[in-house]
Amino acid sequence: xxxxxxxxxxxxxxxxxxxxxxxxxGSPLVQTALYFLVFGWSLGARLRDVDGVPYARFIVPGLVxxxxxxxxxxxxxxxxxxxxxxxxxxxxxxxxxxxxEILGAFVLAAALRGVLVGAITFAVAGAFTGFxxxxxxxxxxxVALVAVTFAGLGVASAIWAQTFEQVNFFPTFVxxxxxxxxxxxxxxxxxxxxxxxxxxxxxxxxxVDGVRAAMLGVSxxxxxxxxxxxxxxxxxxxGLAYGLLRSGWRLRG
Amino acid sequence: MDxxxxxxxxxxxxxxxxxxxxxxxxxxxxxxIFALLGPNGAGKTTLISIVAGLARATAxxxxxxxxxxxxxxxxxxxxxxxxxxxINFDPFFTVEEALRFQAGYxxxxxGEARLAELLExxxxxxxxxxxARALSGGMRRRLLVAKALVHEPRILFLDEPTAGVDVELRRxxxxxxxxxxxxxxxxxxxxxxxEEAEALADRVGVIDHGRLLLxxxxxxxxxRSGGRxxxxxxxxLVGRRQAVxx
Numbered sequence: 376x377x378x379x380x381x382x383x384x385x386x387x388x389x390x391x392x393x394x395x396x397x398x399x400x401g402s403p404l405v406q407t408a409l410y411f412l413v414f415g416w417s418l419g420a421r422l423r424d425v426d427g428v429p430y431a432r433f434i435v436p437g438l439v440x441x442x443x444x445x446x447x448x449x450x451x452x453x454x455x456x457x458x459x460x461x462x463x464x465x466x467x468x469x470x471x472x473x474x475x476e477i478l479g480a481f482v483l484a485a486a487l488r489g490v491l492v493g494a495i496t497f498a499v500a501g502a503f504t505g506f507x508x509x510x511x512x513x514x515x516x517x518v519a520l521v522a523v524t525f526a527g528l529g530v531a532s533a534i535w536a537q538t539f540e541q542v543n544f545f546p547t548f549v550x551x552x553x554x555x556x557x558x559x560x561x562x563x564x565x566x567x568x569x570x571x572x573x574x575x576x577x578x579x580x581x582x583v584d585g586v587r588a589a590m591l592g593v594s595x596x597x598x599x600x601x602x603x604x605x606x607x608x609x610x611x612x613x614g615l616a617y618g619l620l621r622s623g624w625r626l627r628g
Numbered sequence: 629m630d631x632x633x634x635x636x637x638x639x640x641x642x643x644x645x646x647x648x649x650x651x652x653x654x655x656x657x658x659x660x661i662f663a664l665l666g667p668n669g670a671g672k673t674t675l676i677s678i679v680a681g682l683a684r685a686t687a688x689x690x691x692x693x694x695x696x697x698x699x700x701x702x703x704x705x706x707x708x709x710x711x712x713x714x715i716n717f718d719p720f721f722t723v724e725e726a727l728r729f730q731a732g733y734x735x736x737x738x739g740e741a742r743l744a745e746l747l748e749x750x751x752x753x754x755x756x757x758x759x760a761r762a763l764s765g766g767m768r769r770r771l772l773v774a775k776a777l778v779h780e781p782r783i784l785f786l787d788e789p790t791a792g793v794d795v796e797l798r799r800x801x802x803x804x805x806x807x808x809x810x811x812x813x814x815x816x817x818x819x820x821x822x823e824e825a826e827a828l829a830d831r832v833g834v835i836d837h838g839r840l841l842l843x844x845x846x847x848x849x850x851x852r853s854g855g856r857x858x859x860x861x862x863x864x865l866v867g868r869r870q871a872v873x874x
Contacts, residue, residue, distance in 0.1 A: 383732025391720050462716030466775070469680050469710050470733035471702040628643075628674070628683035 381476040384467065388484030392450055399450070399488060400495065407442045407496045411435070414560050415500070425562050426593040432504040436514075436587040437559030439493045439500070440521060444554060444579070447489030447522040448546060451481045451529030456542050459533065464626065474621045478530060482613065485526035486519060493518055513602075514589035520605045521582050525550075527612030534619045534626060553579045558587075563595045578608060633658045633707075633783055633814050634679060639688035641674050641838070648674040650838040651688070656783070661805065661815045663829035663846075665822065665862055671838040672818040673713055676785045680710040692783065706734060709781035713788045713818075715768045717760035723747070723771055724756050727778050734779035746774045749804055766797050773801070777808075784808060786817040790824060802828055822859040826850070832858070836866050 392399040415431035415438075422430040458464040467477055497506075508514055528545070536542045556570075557579030563571050574580050575596075585601030588594035594601070620626070632655035641649040649671045656662050664672050677683035679690050681701055690697045692704035718726060727746065731738035747753040750770040755763060760771060769789070776784060786805070790798040798821075805815055805828055819825055825832050826846065833843040842849075842865060846858070853861045 379735045379737065380733050383729055386732075387721075387725075387729045390725075394720050458718075461718065462712070462714050463718045465682065465710070465712055465716065466730055467733060468682055469705060469708065470730075471705040471735065472733055473702065623684055627681070628677060 378472075378476060380470065380472045381480055384472065384477065384480035385483055388450075388454060388480055389487060391454060392484070392488050399446070400492060403442050403446050403492045404495050404499065407438045407492075408499050410441070411438055411496075411500050411503075416503070425565070428591050428593055429504070431500075432591065433562075433587075433593075434560055435497065435500045435504055436590045437554075437557075437583045439496045439590075440518065440579075440583050440586050441554050441559055442492040442496045443489040443518055443522050444525050444550060444582075445489075445546060446492040447485045447525040448529040448532070448550060450485035450488045451526045452533045452536070452542050452545070453529075454485075455481060455530055455533035456536050456539075459626070468627060474617060478527075478613065478617050478620055481530050482523055482526040482616070485529055486522035489522035489526065490518060493522075508590050509592035510589045513598075514586060517582070517585050517589055517602060517605060520602075520609045521586070524605065524609040524612045527609065527616045530616040531612070531619050534616070534624065537625070550579075553577050554583075556580070558583045558595065578604065581605065631658050632656060633693055634816070635689075635691045636675070636679070637689045639675070639678065639690060640686045641671075641678065641683065642686045648838050649678075649685075649688075652835070652838070652840050654833065654840060654843065656814060656816055657831075658814055659809065659812055660830040661809050661817070661828050663825035663832045664816065664818045664835060665825055665832055666818075666835040667866060670835045672835055673787055674838075675835070676710070676787055676816065676818065680708050680785055681705055682710070682712075706779065707782045709776035709779065709784045711769075711772050711776045711784070711786045711789050713791065715765065715772065717763070717768050717771065719759060719761040722757050722759055723752055723763070723774075726760060726771060727774055730775040731778040736779045738778060742778075742780075746777060749807075750774045751800070766793055769793060770797070770801075773804075781813070783814045783816065786815065788818055788820065790819065790821060798824070822857070822862055826858040834862060834865055841865055 415434050419430035424430065425433040532542060532545050556574055557577045558574060563574050566574060581596060581601040581604045584594050584596045585598055585605060588598035634656035636652055636654040639649050639652040652675060666672050674683060678685050679692065679697060681697060693707050695703050697704045727743060728738050747756055750773055752767065752770055752774065755767060760768065763771065773789065790801060809815055829846050831844065832846050832849065834841045849861060850858060
């Protein structure tokens with residue numbers, strides 16, 4: 376049974392990001408829309424189709440996933456970190472909420488924001504490139520798993536972080552480089568060999584490629600292998616966040 | 629009045645080389661007001677933080693209503709309300725939302741009557757729909773008290789509840805603490821104001837350098853102190869210990 380405590384924390388976390396829609400939903404939308412306009416339309420007009428898919432359409436799954444990844448991470452990381460900073464984390468630490476309930480509420484709320492940003496991005500891009508999706512259920516499942524993965528990492532990062540700089544370290548120095556390297560804007564077959572090898576070592580490549588397979592029906596890697604990897608990463612991220620939460624490290628004195 | 633609701637045995641808390649609590653034994657009785665006194669850094673906040681689940685003990689055992697605070701944390705935390713020393717607030721939400729969320733975390737649906745009572749008692753009715761950001765310092769402290777009481781805890785911990793609070797609010801908080809005691813709530817408060825402990829507490833405990841120096845009925849302590857105030861007794865006790873330590 377879903378407890379009132381869990382539902383309350385989830386509702387509070389969702390309400391928190393809905394209170395500032397310009398910052399949490401509008402800003403990422405503008406950002407990804409600009410990527411779409413610059414890469415998809417300006418450059419796309421000069422590029423050939425990729426695997427039979429127009430370039431502007433080819434980059435949509437990656438742009439959707441980029442919004443999902445960044446916003447899932449930022450929501451849980453910033454919310455929990457700010458609670459630590461303000462001292463309001465006490466409210467949940469003294470409550471009878473279980474560790475799983477606390478983690479579940481933060482992760483679900485953050486994943487919801489990520490999926491919402493992804494959906495808005497898809498709606499804007501779809502207006503130009505069409506709304507056809509090859510395997511909608513698989514696409515949604517993969518996007519949700521990716522959102523859960525980065526929401527879990529956001530919780531872990533907020534527990535670890537002691538400064539805002541540390542909260543921003545992961546998106547700036549890890550997520551963004553791996554996302555750009557991860558095939559958002561190109562097929563791995565378009566890359567020179569050293570970069571192609573590096574791309575295949577990047578876990579975000581398998582996320583983007585899996586979602587692209589589900590949305591467009593074209594992929595560089597095996598879609599099943601990508602799904603298995605994404606599921607394993609989601610489990611690892613949740614396990615890490617749960618372990619840290621349970622240990623009380625940097626939360627309970 | 630004699631059954632302990634909180635039992636602390638051999639409680640030790642170390643932060644690296646610093647021993648914040650050096651083996652504390654204490655029993656809090658049901659329905660009493662217990663004041664924990666001590667200088668800054670004596671271990672008062674550490675002690676109540678461990679009981680409330682905000683900190684973990686290095687060694688020892690704490691039981692609330694007969695249950696272990698680590699193993700049975702869900703049950704023990706339902707019985708406890710904590711007003712922390714540091715004022716905190718979430719600027720995203722109103723006073724009413726803050727109270728409804730806090731009740732929800734404890735699995736309690738906050739009814740309109742209970743909400744209205746808490747707002748009334750803590751003089752926050754006019755601020756019901758105000759953002760916590762718009763409250764004065766005293767109001768924010770009252771909101772913390774309301775949040776701690778929202779699930780009707782059997783044991784209320786007040787960590788320096790009247791620090792930086794004006795005289796009028798202090799008196800009204802004292803009156804409300806007495807009301808809570810009359811309703812059967814056990815109250816444990818830490819305070820620097822010895823006048824506060826003398827006016828409110830059934831028993832006082834004095835802690836210094838992580839060790840309990842004294843636990844006694846307030847009336848009995850004052851009676852055997854030859855007409856001295858609690859402040860004089862406290863200064864004598866802590867001052868003597870600090871002199872020995874030097």
